[in-house]
Amino acid sequence: MHKLTILHALAIVLVGAGLASGCGLQVTTGWQGRATHPDVAYAPAVMAIGARFVRPRGGGLYLGADAVATTPAFEGDVALRQLLVSSGYRALLHPLSSELGAEFGAGEPALERIHGTGFYIGAAPAVLVRVYGEHDAGAGYAVAGALIDLLAIGRIGVWGRPAEDRGDVLLDGGVQLGLRFTFITDIVRTSNEDWEP
Numbered sequence: 001m002h003k004l005t006i007l008h009a010l011a012i013v014l015v016g017a018g019l020a021s022g023c024g025l026q027v028t029t030g031w032q033g034r035a036t037h038p039d040v041a042y043a044p045a046v047m048a049i050g051a052r053f054v055r056p057r058g059g060g061l062y063l064g065a066d067a068v069a070t071t072p073a074f075e076g077d078v079a080l081r082q083l084l085v086s087s088g089y090r091a092l093l094h095p096l097s098s099e100l101g102a103e104f105g106a107g108e109p110a111l112e113r114i115h116g117t118g119f120y121i122g123a124a125p126a127v128l129v130r131v132y133g134e135h136d137a138g139a140g141y142a143v144a145g146a147l148i149d150l151l152a153i154g155r156i157g158v159w160g161r162p163a164e165d166r167g168d169v170l171l172d173g174g175v176q177l178g179l180r181f182t183f184i185t186d187i188v189r190t191s192n193e194d195w196e197p
Contacts, residue, residue, distance in 0.1 A: 022136075024052040024182035026151055029071065032174025033111045046110045047071050053083060057136050059091045062099060070110055082107035086124055095130035095150070103157065109172050115165040119131075122157015122172065126178065135184055147182040 007080040029047040050066035051080035068082040088101020128149040156173040 005116070007046075007179075022052075022054040022182055022184045024054065026050045026052060026178055026180035028151060028153060028176035028178030029116075030174060030176030030178075032155065032172065032176070045071055046174065046176065047078075048178075050084075052180065054090055054182070054183070059089065059097075060071040061087065062090045062101065063087050066103075066105075066139070068107070068110060073178070080107075081110045082120065084120065085129075088124070092132070092136065094136070097128045099124075099126040099128070099129075103155070108157050109170055110174075110178050112159075112170060114159070114167070114170075116162030118165075119160045120157055120161055122155055124153060124155050126151060128152075133182075144183070144185045147180075147184065149180045151180045152176075152179050153178075160196050 011068060027047070032046045034085055046068055047070075048066045048068045050064055052062055052064045054060070054062040064086040065087070066082075066084040067080060068084065069078055069080045071078060082105050084103045084105035086101045086103040088099055090099045101124050103122050103124045104119065106117055107120070108114045109116050128151050131148050131150055133145060133147035136147065153176050154174070155176070157171075159170040159172055161169065162169050
């Protein structure tokens, strides 16, 4: 019972921290890796589901995580290929915003086969266009609010092969388009800097 109470308290703290900084879910699809592959020269061959934690008002540091999979356009099936974590800076110029961050991950290139699990490091610039919601446009107070953004994200980086694979490092890059859904609340607030009744 004591252990369960501690776990509940930890969960409440983590959820509260996420809500205080803004919690977003994004879904994207697009092109990545070797676009000249005959099966996927023009079809969007990858899709990603990710989470972002940002400040609900204004720019600043963000944290993210993504799971990247191939679509049926590549080898006719959906297969998880990469797990990525990211961090960077978000600039908010309502209704536009931009992000620039570094990504680290494990797995293998979306459209390449390597012998084992590789390590990825790269950059992920993104541009977002707001299509719904203005809760983060200025000072104010919102019990709860939803934001929807159109998202274009680029990825460029390198894959290090596992020890048993003697090949060179692989360059990787791509572009994905999608939507981000963000939930914000001012119930959990670290300061009153942006507060207006």
